[in-house]
Amino acid sequence: MMPVVDGIEITTEGLTKxxxxxxxxxxxxxxxxxxxxxxxxxxxxxxxxTTLRMLLGLVAPTQGxxxxxxxxxxxxxxxxxxxxxxxxxxxxxxxxxxxxxLRVVALxxxxxxxxxxxxxxxxxxxxxAHQRVGGYSLGMRQRLGLATTMLGDPPVLxxxxxxxxxxxxxxxxxxxxxxxxxxxxxxVLVSSHVLAEVEQTVDDVVIIADGRLVRAAPLAExxxxxxxxxxxxxxxxxxxxxxxxxxxxxxPAGTPGAWRVPEVLPERVGHAAYAAGVEVHxxxxxxxxxxxxxxxxxxxxxxxxPLVPTxxxxxxx
Amino acid sequence: MNRLLAAELLxxxxxxxxxxxxxxxxxxxxxxSVATAATAGLGAAGGRPGLPAATxxxxxxxxxxxxxxxxxxxxxxxxxxxxxxxxxxxxxxxTLLVTPRRTRVxxxxxxxxALMGLVYAVVAAVVAAVAGASTLAIRGxxxxxxxxxxxxxxxxxVLGTAIWGALGLGLGILIRNQIAxxxxxIVGLILLEGLLALLLNVVHAGVVxxxxxxxxxxxxxxxxxxxxxxLPWWAGxxxxxxxGALFAAAGTFTTLRRDVT
Numbered sequence: 202m203m204p205v206v207d208g209i210e211i212t213t214e215g216l217t218k219x220x221x222x223x224x225x226x227x228x229x230x231x232x233x234x235x236x237x238x239x240x241x242x243x244x245x246x247x248x249x250x251t252t253l254r255m256l257l258g259l260v261a262p263t264q265g266x267x268x269x270x271x272x273x274x275x276x277x278x279x280x281x282x283x284x285x286x287x288x289x290x291x292x293x294x295x296x297x298x299x300x301x302x303l304r305v306v307a308l309x310x311x312x313x314x315x316x317x318x319x320x321x322x323x324x325x326x327x328x329x330a331h332q333r334v335g336g337y338s339l340g341m342r343q344r345l346g347l348a349t350t351m352l353g354d355p356p357v358l359x360x361x362x363x364x365x366x367x368x369x370x371x372x373x374x375x376x377x378x379x380x381x382x383x384x385x386x387x388x389v390l391v392s393s394h395v396l397a398e399v400e401q402t403v404d405d406v407v408i409i410a411d412g413r414l415v416r417a418a419p420l421a422e423x424x425x426x427x428x429x430x431x432x433x434x435x436x437x438x439x440x441x442x443x444x445x446x447x448x449x450x451x452x453p454a455g456t457p458g459a460w461r462v463p464e465v466l467p468e469r470v471g472h473a474a475y476a477a478g479v480e481v482h483x484x485x486x487x488x489x490x491x492x493x494x495x496x497x498x499x500x501x502x503x504x505x506x507p508l509v510p511t512x513x514x515x516x517x518x
Numbered sequence: 519m520n521r522l523l524a525a526e527l528l529x530x531x532x533x534x535x536x537x538x539x540x541x542x543x544x545x546x547x548x549x550x551s552v553a554t555a556a557t558a559g560l561g562a563a564g565g566r567p568g569l570p571a572a573t574x575x576x577x578x579x580x581x582x583x584x585x586x587x588x589x590x591x592x593x594x595x596x597x598x599x600x601x602x603x604x605x606x607x608x609x610x611x612x613t614l615l616v617t618p619r620r621t622r623v624x625x626x627x628x629x630x631x632a633l634m635g636l637v638y639a640v641v642a643a644v645v646a647a648v649a650g651a652s653t654l655a656i657r658g659x660x661x662x663x664x665x666x667x668x669x670x671x672x673x674x675x676v677l678g679t680a681i682w683g684a685l686g687l688g689l690g691i692l693i694r695n696q697i698a699x700x701x702x703x704i705v706g707l708i709l710l711e712g713l714l715a716l717l718l719n720v721v722h723a724g725v726v727x728x729x730x731x732x733x734x735x736x737x738x739x740x741x742x743x744x745x746x747x748x749l750p751w752w753a754g755x756x757x758x759x760x761x762g763a764l765f766a767a768a769g770t771f772t773t774l775r776r777d778v779t
């Protein structure tokens with residue numbers, strides 16, 4: 202699909218927030234690009250919501266800046282038509298119907314009332330439009346939040362844990378919805394504490410832990426894995442070859458004859474083996490456990506290799 | 519600004535609390551004005567004066583402005599709920615996302631609360647007119663609705679109630695917790711303040727007492743004299759307005775500047 206909106210970047214520069222005595226966010230510098238879905242990831246309490254709230258002018262940064270298209274949210278001439286945001290710990294009046302909630306926002310933002318029904322339709326809420334929000338399920342509230350963000354048809358979407366409370370069908374629907382928005386050139390920032398939830402949706406990831414940036418990269422780069430797996434009948438010779446090439450020592454990788462080399466690029470391992478004439482039966486990148494990579498990043502520990510035995514496996518002749 | 523006010527009024531209209539409170543105003547007003555009209559002129563015995571006669575202009579004002587104190591009490595509560603409800607139901611984020619300039623939100627809410635005060639006061643005036651006039655008619659007294667002194671007093675209750683709405687809003691911003699704000703509004707501002715005013719009058723400090731919100735609003739209507747030293751009606755209105763502005767300004771500079779988490 203051709204981009205239909207002018208891309209707007211979200212940036213933070215040295216963003217820091219100290220609450221009373223708690224450092225919620227520390228020196229966060231991030232760039233979120235248009236036309237892509239960016240996952241804003243981190244464990245609960247990592248500072249994701251605080252960062253988003255600073256971005257939206259609801260929380261004042263202690264230091265640094267958070268900008269949308271180079272402008273602070275509060276200075277945007279028409280915030281609702283620029284940024285659509287749905288935040289956690291934001292709710293609706295239980296006695297007001299979903300449609301009336303949207304009417305209030307549309308009226309305050311100076312948007313045509315027709316957008317209300319369009320957005321209800323878009324998020325599959327038309328049937329419950331006149332029902333009081335008090336009777337909505339969590340999934341329906343998420344949809345109403347999403348409908349609210351879409352009212353101004355904004356080029357930037359900021360969604361805090363939008364998959365919470367959605368059933369598998371809802372998550373699949375959300376994925377398609379966000380992919381479609383990014384494909385039209387919009388900037389989509391989605392926070393989550395579970396990588397698996399957004400793994401199939403996001404292009405880029407920004408990972409924070411304890412309020413600090415841990416990693417900002419395209420997901421593909423993260424997926425590239427942390428190690429190369431080699432299957433060889435002569436592990437001692439492989440170890441020598443790797444040592445000669447300045448690569449780390451292999452450790453048993455679980456399956457008989459398979460060895461794990463903590464080197465990201467398989468071509469370097471393959472070349473070392475080839476140059477030393479080591480027989481290799483298999484050579485591949487360890488990619489399957491993205492969640493483990495994520496966990497290792499947010500806890501600072503090295504990723505646990507799958508099924509690592511404590512003793513070295515007996516070398517097959 | 520107009521669309522912000524319209525949005526605030528839509529918020530009020532799309533939940534039920536405003537007409538629940540209005541029902542309270544209607545009920546209390548009807549009781550108040552019937553009771554006042556029914557007892558006018560009674561209690562005089564053996565040369566001892568009783569209540570002023572039903573034809574006394576001050577008595578007529580009392581009957582037809584019986585809705586003032588229910589209206590201002592309930593619109594005080596409504597004004598408080600308009601802002602504290604946003605924090606209680608966590609809708610304040612939506613409001614501030616649409617309108618990041620927080621003072622504009624406060625001004626729109628102040629205006630909405632004042633307008634609701636207007637609505638409550640007009641409804642109360644109509645109820646008092648119907649209930650009071652029919653009671654007087656049943657007792658065989660002239661209805662006295664046409665008197666300019668009555669019309670003037672009723673008009674001023676409308677002004678006073680509108681200011682009370684804004685006062686409630688100011689109180690709500692200052693005390694963000696819904697229950698605390700409502701309790702402070704009713705117990706503190708209305709009950710305790712009446713007691714305080716009484717005490718001040720006893721110790722001959724009525725000069726101070728007349729600047730309290732409730733005393734100032736009694737001054738606006740100036741019905742049957744309470745015997746206390748009262749301000750002229752316009753000064754009462756100004757004093758009440760100053761209280762509202764004080765609360766709203768204090769609230770804007772404290773609560774509303776805070777982070778919304």
